[in-house]
Structures are given as structure tokens and as C-alpha cells.
Amino acid sequence: QSVLTQPPSVSAAPGQKVTISCSGSRSNIGNNYVSWYQQFPRTAPKLLIYENNKRPSGIPDRFSGSKSGTSATLGITGLQTGDEADYYCGTWDNSLSVGVFGGGTKLTVL
Amino acid sequence: QVTLKESGPVLVEPTETLTLTCTVSGFSLSSAGMGVSWIRQPPGKALEWLAHIFWNDEESFSTSLKSRLTISRDTSKSQVVLTMANMDPVDTATYYCARLVGGRSGLYYFDYWGQGTLVTVSS
Numbered sequence: 001q002s003v004l005t006q007p008p009s010v011s012a013a014p015g016q017k018v019t020i021s022c023s024g025s026r027s028n029i030g031n032n033y034v035s036w037y038q039q040f041p042r043t044a045p046k047l048l049i050y051e052n053n054k055r056p057s058g059i060p061d062r063f064s065g066s067k068s069g070t071s072a073t074l075g076i077t078g079l080q081t082g083d084e085a086d087y088y089c090g091t092w093d094n095s096l097s098v099g100v101f102g103g104g105t106k107l108t109v110l
Numbered sequence: 111q112v113t114l115k116e117s118g119p120v121l122v123e124p125t126e127t128l129t130l131t132c133t134v135s136g137f138s139l140s141s142a143g144m145g146v147s148w149i150r151q152p153p154g155k156a157l158e159w160l161a162h163i164f165w166n167d168e169e170s171f172s173t174s175l176k177s178r179l180t181i182s183r184d185t186s187k188s189q190v191v192l193t194m195a196n197m198d199p200v201d202t203a204t205y206y207c208a209r210l211v212g213g214r215s216g217l218y219y220f221d222y223w224g225q226g227t228l229v230t231v232s233s
Contacts, residue, residue: 096173099170
């Protein structure tokens, strides 16, 4: 059972937009920055979004992040088949004093 | 450029202690605000945070695994070592080390990851 809650899967057609939610609590998302990671099969995760809404160099602006209260959202526009991957949110939990991840969301581009 | 590489055994027997080494380059383990974290992923399952060590030697461990884990760093070798005692088949997973960015309130993310190393626990 992950501390952060994500939907197990989402899907959308190529060219469309999709959002992935990440729900937490005051002790984690509510008081800390959220990051997002993209993971293709059999490869290491890759940082997609940090500090809620910042993109590392090389990440296209089709990827965006936002946070409100104790929830965060990853948005992907102009979906491509190459975006099919697992997506994880992560942050720090002040009460548990541990790093925490969501359970991951599998994105399917139909 | 920043790189991290995990090394260690691919197979361990139940009850043994696992020792994994993360060798980093492109940054210093003494850089303020920087750290290294260990994260694992059982086959087909989600990421699980295990531990971190920061530039100031501040450490933290997974609540459920705290009694089994140690973490240390050797800045001269640019290495971070994780040990996990009393290994069990359920600990079979790909183990990643990642560079951790923190150091100020609320900031905590992993900007570079190693390729991961699959550790199988079996007799």
C-alpha cells in the first residue's frame, strides 16, 4: 500500500491529453514539493517534473505538473505512442521521515 | 556528466546480508544539498524508497526496513554503500541508486538514476 495514491492505469488516443493524479496528505504533498518520474519497461525511472511544475532540460513542454493542497497532477498533451510508460509521483513525508512514491500509473496510448 | 552505477551480487541466499555499492561521478558527495538514495522495485511492482544519505551525513531509512538497513558514504571513493541484513526471497528486486536533491525545506527529488541491478534472493 503506497503512501501516495495514483490510478493504476489511464488511457487516451494519440494527440489527446491525459492527466494522472497523485493524492497524499498534509504531511507529504501538503507541505513538500512533488516530483514525477517516467519509466519504460526494463529501464530506470527518469525525472520528468520537479518542484511541482518544473521540467528538467530536455523534457518537452507537453509534460506539465501542478499541485493543489494535498494532491498533485501530471498532465501530458499531444499524446504519442512513445509516451506509453509507467509514471510515478514522489515526495518526502514529514511525519514518517521517509521518501514516498505513488503506486504508479500505466499510461496506454490507444 | 552525472552518472551513478550500482554494483553488487546478482544472487544472494536467504538470511545473508546484501551489500550494494553506488559509484558516482560528475558530482561530489560533499556538495551541499546533494545526497544519494536507494530505491528498489520488485518485478512488476512499484518503486519503493529504502534510504538516503545527504552531504552532511544525515541519514533516513524506510520505516519497515529500518532494522535491516545501513547506509554509508566514502567521499574519497565517490561511493555510497547500502547493506540489507537477513535477506528473504521477497527482497528480490531491481535496486537503484539515485542522486537526491534536497537541503531546503520541502525539496526532495531524484534527478539522476543508476541503471539498476537485479538482485535475486534464492537458495
